[in-house]
Amino acid sequence: MMETKNFLLLGNGKSIPFASVPELPVAEFSKVCLTSITAEKCRIAAFFAVPEDDRFILTAILGDPAAAGFRVLKTVVKERYPSLTAHYPGFNRFEREIHELYGIVPEGHPALKPLRFVNTQVGDMEFYRMQGKAIHEVAVGPVHAGVIEPGHFRFECMGETVYSLEISLGYQHRGVEKLLQGGPDRRTGFLIETAAGDSSIAASINYCRIMESLCGIGLSDPAVKIRQIALELERCANHIGDLGALAGDVAFLPTASFCGRIRGEYLNMSADLCGNRFGRNFIIPGGCRYPVDQEKAKKITRKLQTVSRELWNALDLMFNSPTVLDRLENTGSVSLEDARSLGLVGVAARACGLDADARRDFPVAGEKTTGSLPVDNYNGDVISRAKVRYEELKKSHDFLFAALAEIPENGAVISQELTPAPDMLAVSVTEAWRGELCHAAVTGSDGKFRVLKIVDPSFHNWEGLAMALRNEEIAHFPICNKSFNLSYCGHDL
Amino acid sequence: MWNSLKARLFQGYRTGKFPYTAPVLPDHFSGRPEIAVDKCSQCGKCAEVCPTAAAIVNGKPVVIDTGKCLFCGKCAEVCPENAVTISKEYRLAAMTRENLLVTGSSYLPERPTDREFLRFCGKSLKIRQVSAGGCAACELDFNVLNTLAWDMGRFGIQVVASPRHADCILVTGPVSENMLLALKKSYDAAPRPVWVIACGTCAISGGIYAGSEVCHDGVEKILKPDLYVPGCPPHPATLLEGILRLMDKKF
Numbered sequence: 251m252m253e254t255k256n257f258l259l260l261g262n263g264k265s266i267p268f269a270s271v272p273e274l275p276v277a278e279f280s281k282v283c284l285t286s287i288t289a290e291k292c293r294i295a296a297f298f299a300v301p302e303d304d305r306f307i308l309t310a311i312l313g314d315p316a317a318a319g320f321r322v323l324k325t326v327v328k329e330r331y332p333s334l335t336a337h338y339p340g341f342n343r344f345e346r347e348i349h350e351l352y353g354i355v356p357e358g359h360p361a362l363k364p365l366r367f368v369n370t371q372v373g374d375m376e377f378y379r380m381q382g383k384a385i386h387e388v389a390v391g392p393v394h395a396g397v398i399e400p401g402h403f404r405f406e407c408m409g410e411t412v413y414s415l416e417i418s419l420g421y422q423h424r425g426v427e428k429l430l431q432g433g434p435d436r437r438t439g440f441l442i443e444t445a446a447g448d449s450s451i452a453a454s455i456n457y458c459r460i461m462e463s464l465c466g467i468g469l470s471d472p473a474v475k476i477r478q479i480a481l482e483l484e485r486c487a488n489h490i491g492d493l494g495a496l497a498g499d500v501a502f503l504p505t506a507s508f509c510g511r512i513r514g515e516y517l518n519m520s521a522d523l524c525g526n527r528f529g530r531n532f533i534i535p536g537g538c539r540y541p542v543d544q545e546k547a548k549k550i551t552r553k554l555q556t557v558s559r560e561l562w563n564a565l566d567l568m569f570n571s572p573t574v575l576d577r578l579e580n581t582g583s584v585s586l587e588d589a590r591s592l593g594l595v596g597v598a599a600r601a602c603g604l605d606a607d608a609r610r611d612f613p614v615a616g617e618k619t620t621g622s623l624p625v626d627n628y629n630g631d632v633i634s635r636a637k638v639r640y641e642e643l644k645k646s647h648d649f650l651f652a653a654l655a656e657i658p659e660n661g662a663v664i665s666q667e668l669t670p671a672p673d674m675l676a677v678s679v680t681e682a683w684r685g686e687l688c689h690a691a692v693t694g695s696d697g698k699f700r701v702l703k704i705v706d707p708s709f710h711n712w713e714g715l716a717m718a719l720r721n722e723e724i725a726h727f728p729i730c731n732k733s734f735n736l737s738y739c740g741h742d743l
Numbered sequence: 744m745w746n747s748l749k750a751r752l753f754q755g756y757r758t759g760k761f762p763y764t765a766p767v768l769p770d771h772f773s774g775r776p777e778i779a780v781d782k783c784s785q786c787g788k789c790a791e792v793c794p795t796a797a798a799i800v801n802g803k804p805v806v807i808d809t810g811k812c813l814f815c816g817k818c819a820e821v822c823p824e825n826a827v828t829i830s831k832e833y834r835l836a837a838m839t840r841e842n843l844l845v846t847g848s849s850y851l852p853e854r855p856t857d858r859e860f861l862r863f864c865g866k867s868l869k870i871r872q873v874s875a876g877g878c879a880a881c882e883l884d885f886n887v888l889n890t891l892a893w894d895m896g897r898f899g900i901q902v903v904a905s906p907r908h909a910d911c912i913l914v915t916g917p918v919s920e921n922m923l924l925a926l927k928k929s930y931d932a933a934p935r936p937v938w939v940i941a942c943g944t945c946a947i948s949g950g951i952y953a954g955s956e957v958c959h960d961g962v963e964k965i966l967k968p969d970l971y972v973p974g975c976p977p978h979p980a981t982l983l984e985g986i987l988r989l990m991d992k993k994f
Contacts, residue, residue, distance in 0.1 A: 366921075367921055368957070372920075372921035372924075392922065392925045393873060393925050393929055395904035395905075396902075396904070397872045397874075397882050397885055397886045397889075397902060398874065398882060399874045399877060399879060399882060400873075400874055400875075400922055400925060420921050421876075421919065421921045421922045421925065422874075422876050422877075422916075422919055422921070422922070423876075423919055423920075423921050423957055424876045424916075424917060424919050424952050424955055424957060424958050425952075425955040425956055425957040425958065428955070428956070429952070429955055436792060436793070436794045436817075437794045437795075437951055439794075440794050440813060440815070440951040440975075441951055444878040444880070444945075444950075444951060444952075444975075445878070446878065446879065447877070447878025447879040447880035447881075447883075447976070448878075448879045448880065448883060450880070491883070504747045504750055504751060507890065507891050508750070508754050510887075510889075510890030510891060510892070511757050511890050511891050511892040513887075513890075514887055514890060514892050514979075517887075518769065521769035521771075521772070522769050522770065523771075524769075524771055525769050525770065525771025525772045525773055526771075526773075526814075526975075527884065527976075527978070528880045528976065530813075530815075530880075530975060531813070531815045531816075540771055560753070560754060563750055563753050563754065564750065564754065567746055567747065567750045570746065571746075571747075737879065738879075739876070739877070739878050739879060742919075742921075
């Protein structure tokens with residue numbers, strides 16, 4: 251591994267002693283973080299504080315695609331440090347989070363507002379406001395009109411045009427990370443899976459990689475394959491749901507209703523693997539809870555063959571319909587520069603032409619993934635985000651058919667008693683259906699979690715939705731929102 | 744237009760046969776636990792592994808509280824006497840909190856007794872869903888009932904956008920502190936009489952979030968539910984069956 255004295259390189263799903271992470275003076279730490287991102291094509295995987303006595307260890311985990319791993323570095327702060335957001339907006343939510351949890355002030359942060367209202371009255375903050383006779387303000391939420399999670403949106407409009415959208419979340423805050431402290435225990439896996447309940451598989455894969463690395467457990471080849479199959483089924487179900495919902499939001503009912511049903515078929519395939527439509531309680535440290543044999547793999551393959559034909563039929567209908575394209579094209583555009591400076595990830599980033607894909611950038615030894623897709627043809631609008639999903643669905647299906655055909659007889663599955671190594675830092679990133687999902691664990695001297703940090707892709711991407719609405723008609727908000735489909739609870743934790 | 748019609752023909756009629764026939768459940772489906780009282784040695788192993796303290800051994804044979812249960816099946820896995828087994832019984836919904844306790848192996852889903860509800864909502868039920876810390880799984884699987892696969896509209900059940908139009912508030916999630924006010928306001932905005940459905944284990948008892956400093960252990964202490972639907976998340980068949988039973992729909 252290439253290393254410098256400023257940071258250490260850590261592979262995906264690997265761990266190192268926390269003490270061995272280079273500790274830099276604050277100024278040096280900021281400089282290395284910012285240069286890595288702005289000049290050396292790194293991106294933030296996680297940025298968090300670990301409390302220690304009367305001080306805090308700020309830890310940065312920066313994804314470095316060129317090195318296929320993560321740059322890790324830390325610094326010690328007490329009450330304040332110079333804000334990084336002032337130089338790179340991608341740090342915005344991370345610094346607000348640290349400030350809210352521990353009161354550490356990032357000096358010079360341009361908008362140090364509450365993030366989840368952990369200690370204060372929810373929604374009570376200074377919103378960005380425009381002044382003038384012709385300006386009007388639209389406030390939406392926390393309770394929305396559909397069956398969806400809560401969050402608050404504040405639009406500043408002149409006529410039909412939105413000049414600014416501010417998104418204020420925190421309504422879903424359940425204290426996940428606090429409950430995870432002191433683990434692992436019998437609750438940990440369930441908390442991880444429900445942090446964002448539509449990405450349970452991706453989250454449990456991350457958690458298990460961390461545990462396997464900390465406990466020194468190997469993983470059988472079938473278990474790796476089964477996990478990847480489950481992950482792709484999760485990706486398919488959600489992408490299909492999103493495309494159907496987009497069709498619904500532009501009142502193209504055929505695809506909306508077909509996809510609503512077809513999505514359920516993919517959830518049922520996940521349930522065929524483990525009994526639960528969301529893959530709950532399936533992936534456990536050391537393996538998977540249920541074996542998948544050839545017979546089951548064949549059954550799922552047959553189902554996939556039938557359903558996928560219906561899926562392409564439903565989607566091609568939508569993508570060939572001029573009335574749909576007219577609404578989706580050039581709507582809710584986010585520029586490549588904005589995507590880069592906000593640090594967008596996943597589907598939303600690739601739709602802007604930002605080639606960020608954890609499957610290619612941070613590979614895990616022994617794991618085969620769907621691979622990444624070219625991003626040159628996208629220009630950041632709603633149709634781009636829809637098309638990225640469509641292309642990913644194609645890739646996922648190719649992967650699923652191949653992986654299901656390769657399932658060895660009696661996919662073995664074992665779980666063991668687990669004691670994580672003490673004083674370690676472990677990091678795992680998975681390209682979940684929304685984008686890269688990062689889990690980082692720091693264990694104490696007793697092997698218990700001091701911190702188990704979850705960074706949901708939505709945490710990076712909410713700011714992207716706000717940008718998509720700039721100079722956009724307010725009536726386009728629903729399709730812009732659907733095209734991102736971000737997680738409220740994954741953000742609020 | 745022509746393409747849409749062609750696609751419609753290709754896709755076919757896809758509404759499931761449930762509730763007229765039993766639902767198709769996956770091989771590993773975890774339904775209602777069953778307890779063989781005479782086999783239970785009260786060793787307490789199930790209570791040790793249960794993530795949500797749903798298995799209660801208190802000097803008596805084990806009792807499983809499905810209002811806390813995540814249906815992970817760990818109790819059955821560790822039971823040395825095979826006293827706890829997980830059945831495929833998907834009819835989990837109950838109308839009182841006590842009826843969520845599993846004490847044996849015989850089970851008959853309870854019938855509705857709320858005459859007022861039947862008079863107002865027996866034929867048509869308008870639901871306003873409020874997510875109060877729900878992880879999206881309960882929300883998504885409730886949404887599924889609206890798709891053509893389950894088509895709950897045929898039983899007069901409809902999701903409404905405003906609580907002003909609602910007969911019933913369906914709550915998901917452990918009720919986060921930050922959603923408490925919005926939940927109360929949504930409930931208060933609904934015209935009286937109004938009923939409450941607690942959908943999912945989180946909404947019933949807090950589930951895995953029970954005891955969190957920033958949650959309220961479910962909706963029980965805030966609004967008394969008229970229907971409890973356990974599950975993490977409840978299978979769509981479980982939820983639909985529960986609502987239909989509450990409405991006393993006959994098949």
